[in-house]
Amino acid sequence: MYRSEWFDFEMLKFMQAFLRPDDHFLDVGANTGLHTLLASTCLTRGRITCVEPDPKNLRRLHHLITLNQINNAIVHEVAASDTSGHIVLEGTDVFARMTPGTNAAGEGRAAQVVTARLDELLGNTARVDYCKIDVEGAEWQVFKGMTEWMQRKNLPVVVFEMNGSLRAYGHQGEEFLSWLRAKGYQLANYRHSERTLRMGPPYDDNIFALTSEGVELASSRIPGLRIQA
Secondary structure, three states: OOOOOOOOHHHHHHHHHHOOOOOEEEEEOOOOOHHHHHHHOOOOOOEEEEEOOOHHHHHHHHHHHHHOOOOOEEEEOOEEOOOOEEEEEEOOHHHOEEOOOOOOOOOOOEEEEEEEOHHHHHOOOOOOOEEEEOOOOOHHHHHHOOHHHHHOOOOOEEEEEOOOHHHHHOOOHHHHHHHHHHOOOEEEEEEOOOOEEEEOOOOOOEEEEEOHHHHHHHHHHOOOOEEEO
């Protein structure tokens, strides 16, 4: 990570600079826990909520949490989506993703997992200060499952991956980004070496979605941060 050799280097460095001890970090698509592990070094009094459906990843995630004595982490063994029910999860490790329109488990290469809307899963949780979403193309479904949170402005900063996988679900990238803008989010990229949050396109694979409050929080929390239009 510190040699800038990890895929999510910019995202991780932003998170490390942004998080405060009492914050709530939501890790959607927690995988084996890289982001959760880093967050645990920042949130000494706060809490971490992990959402991960893949059985293999879950075993590793629980092991990481136990090994590192992360006592403020809760794991929800579900796939975040826009509906509650079941869906097929195909693939393994970082490439595991929900299969659109499928309701029964595949033949040996897929598993049926529970889906849940984050609005319902998190209930009356007061706030999520920072959220990371990495679900291999199902990002829009995840956002649609927490629209109540978005409307209450309890989700100031979200970073998500957009690498072309949206097309597998019949969505176009710009359509999705326009929807986020309509919900009150500004979209940006972060450059750690320059301490710059660049607002507007073109975007990298990891996009930051921030409310007006989120932009203000980033400015106040990250020393020397420049907001570039």
